[in-house]
Amino acid sequence: MYLSTKNQRLETQNWFETLRDQICSSFEKLEQNYEGPKQSMLPGKFRRKKWHREGGGGGEMSIMEGRLFEKVGVNISTVMGELSPEFSKQIPGAEDNPKFWASGISLVAHMWSPHVPAVHMNTRHIATTRSWFGGGADLTPMVINTEDKELFHKAFQSACNKHDDTYYARFKEWCDDYFYLKHRKEPRGVGGIFYDQLANNFEADFNFTKEVGSTFNSVYPTIVKRHMNKKWTKKERQAQLVKRGRYVEFNLLYDRGTLFGLQTGGNVEAILMSLPPSVSWPSSL
Amino acid sequence: MYLSTKNQRLETQNWFETLRDQICSSFEKLEQNYEGPKQSMLPGKFRRKKWHREGGGGGEMSIMEGRLFEKVGVNISTVMGELSPEFSKQIPGAEDNPKFWASGISLVAHMWSPHVPAVHMNTRHIATTRSWFGGGADLTPMVINTEDKELFHKAFQSACNKHDDTYYARFKEWCDDYFYLKHRKEPRGVGGIFYDQLANNFEADFNFTKEVGSTFNSVYPTIVKRHMNKKWTKKERQAQLVKRGRYVEFNLLYDRGTLFGLQTGGNVEAILMSLPPSVSWPSSL
Numbered sequence: 001m002y003l004s005t006k007n008q009r010l011e012t013q014n015w016f017e018t019l020r021d022q023i024c025s026s027f028e029k030l031e032q033n034y035e036g037p038k039q040s041m042l043p044g045k046f047r048r049k050k051w052h053r054e055g056g057g058g059g060e061m062s063i064m065e066g067r068l069f070e071k072v073g074v075n076i077s078t079v080m081g082e083l084s085p086e087f088s089k090q091i092p093g094a095e096d097n098p099k100f101w102a103s104g105i106s107l108v109a110h111m112w113s114p115h116v117p118a119v120h121m122n123t124r125h126i127a128t129t130r131s132w133f134g135g136g137a138d139l140t141p142m143v144i145n146t147e148d149k150e151l152f153h154k155a156f157q158s159a160c161n162k163h164d165d166t167y168y169a170r171f172k173e174w175c176d177d178y179f180y181l182k183h184r185k186e187p188r189g190v191g192g193i194f195y196d197q198l199a200n201n202f203e204a205d206f207n208f209t210k211e212v213g214s215t216f217n218s219v220y221p222t223i224v225k226r227h228m229n230k231k232w233t234k235k236e237r238q239a240q241l242v243k244r245g246r247y248v249e250f251n252l253l254y255d256r257g258t259l260f261g262l263q264t265g266g267n268v269e270a271i272l273m274s275l276p277p278s279v280s281w282p283s284s285l
Numbered sequence: 286m287y288l289s290t291k292n293q294r295l296e297t298q299n300w301f302e303t304l305r306d307q308i309c310s311s312f313e314k315l316e317q318n319y320e321g322p323k324q325s326m327l328p329g330k331f332r333r334k335k336w337h338r339e340g341g342g343g344g345e346m347s348i349m350e351g352r353l354f355e356k357v358g359v360n361i362s363t364v365m366g367e368l369s370p371e372f373s374k375q376i377p378g379a380e381d382n383p384k385f386w387a388s389g390i391s392l393v394a395h396m397w398s399p400h401v402p403a404v405h406m407n408t409r410h411i412a413t414t415r416s417w418f419g420g421g422a423d424l425t426p427m428v429i430n431t432e433d434k435e436l437f438h439k440a441f442q443s444a445c446n447k448h449d450d451t452y453y454a455r456f457k458e459w460c461d462d463y464f465y466l467k468h469r470k471e472p473r474g475v476g477g478i479f480y481d482q483l484a485n486n487f488e489a490d491f492n493f494t495k496e497v498g499s500t501f502n503s504v505y506p507t508i509v510k511r512h513m514n515k516k517w518t519k520k521e522r523q524a525q526l527v528k529r530g531r532y533v534e535f536n537l538l539y540d541r542g543t544l545f546g547l548q549t550g551g552n553v554e555a556i557l558m559s560l561p562p563s564v565s566w567p568s569s570l
Binding site (some may be wrong): 061063182229241245248252253259268269273275277278279280281283 | 547
């Protein structure tokens with residue numbers, strides 16, 4: 001257990017911003033190098049929009065609607081202030097003192113091609129009367145490709161193993177448990193890693209969190225490149241739109257970040273940026 | 286307060302089935318008489334699928350994907366058994382006795398044309414150690430048309446006034462309060478009526494509930510006919526897909542019936558039949 005200093009917090013905030021820039025840059029490069037079915041469209045560029053939070057802090061959304069990325073949102077935010085009495089009880093270290101500080105990055109990408117998996121990545125540093133890190137990344141292919149799945153898992157396994165032998169098994173299982181649609185008895189995707197309340201020591205936890213971000217920005221573009229120029233059929237696209245419905249169901253029914261954000265008057269535009277650009281719930285009869 | 290008899294319950298169940306048949310028949314007639322932009326398609330027909338509930342009872346889904354109705358689902362169900370200890374506490378009259386019986390009809394229609402409002406109607410009879418009726422109907426236009434709104438409200442006002450002078454004002458307000466997206470500070474649509482735990486006496490409550498169903502099956506087709514043959518633009522269609530996103534957000538974040546059903550292991554296919562066939566969450570940046 002530890003409490004991060006003001007300087008340490010600033011370091012994490014700067015890192016989330018740097019990571020955002022790195023990811024936006026690598027995603028824009030993918031847009032430029034794209035030679036798939038939609039190549040007659042212009043390559044996408046991220047647009048940015050800052051927002052301020054009543055109560056303290058704010059964030060910046062980056063969004064791109066391109067020819068490879070149908071919709072990708074990358075949010076960074078740093079917020080601080082006092083938690084409501086109701087939420088104080090639920091947040092570690094805030095039971096007797098409602099002050100909090102939180103900074104993080106959150107990303108969801110939905111792709112035009114049904115061959116390219118959707119992806120989610122999020123990491124954060126939080127401080128109340130104590131501090132911790134949390135985050136993870138998980139892959140949601142429309143059709144499961146074993147090699148993609150292995151690439152993704154091995155990348156995070158190797159990232160985990162550099163820091164702690166026990167991380168990968170624990171964080172992979174946590175991810176599988178978390179991204180599960182109970183009402184359908186279906187996993188959301190093929191998993192990845194998920195961790196929370198990581199509080200060994202600031203340097204170690206921050207280094208691990210940086211590793212997760214960098215690993216994401218290496219492995220996901222690799223997977224995208226494997227499939228991005230392939231053609232797809234109408235049937236494959238329709239299956240993708242249906243699979244996206246599960247994504248919506250998960251985010252609105254179960255995702256703690258989404259529900260917490262909406263219940264605490266967070267920025268609706270930034271929170272719901274994760275929802276897919278187009279979705280289908282056809283009749284199954 | 287009263288407890289309905291076995292025969293009375295059977296009467297309600299038969300009525301919900303009759304109403305289902307009447308609605309399916311009037312909607313199929315609309316499909317046949319349609320002369321709008323999609324008239325080269327064949328008129329839609331309802332398909333039906335029965336389901337059984339572990340624990341007692343079951344239901345029947347009717348669904349139509351037509352040329353006027355993009356997707357309309359009409360569910361009837363009659364279920365009985367014992368509530369879980371957790372839900373017993375929440376259901377009137379079940380605090381000390383978990384036995385329940387419930388029958389009802391539930392309908393949601395999503396239309397191809399952005400000029401034709403989406404609609405929801407649901408009525409039910411429930412019995413624990415006491416009995417009551419509940420239900421309502423509400424209209425969700427993509428673009429608000431004052432005449433449609435007035436037609437809809439006046440129809441239910443006059444239906445209410447035949448039974449009790451106080452109903453309309455109370456049930457209209459209840460509807461406005463219920464179908465509200467708190468996170469967006471937006472109403473879901475233009476309202477209608479909503480009532481629950483109506484327990485004056487069986488005959489009066491049942492007659493009112495029948496009136497609500499019949500009123501729906503008269504006023505909604507009237508509104509559909511006013512607009513169904515009009516052309517629409519791509520922009521109007523896109524606005525409709527976005528508005529449908531609000532419908533999804535409401536149903537998955539707030540709707541008690543949806544959440545209760547999913548949490549209690551209800552029939553996912555029937556519960557989520559209300560979700561629109563195609564939806565869009567574009568970037569607003």
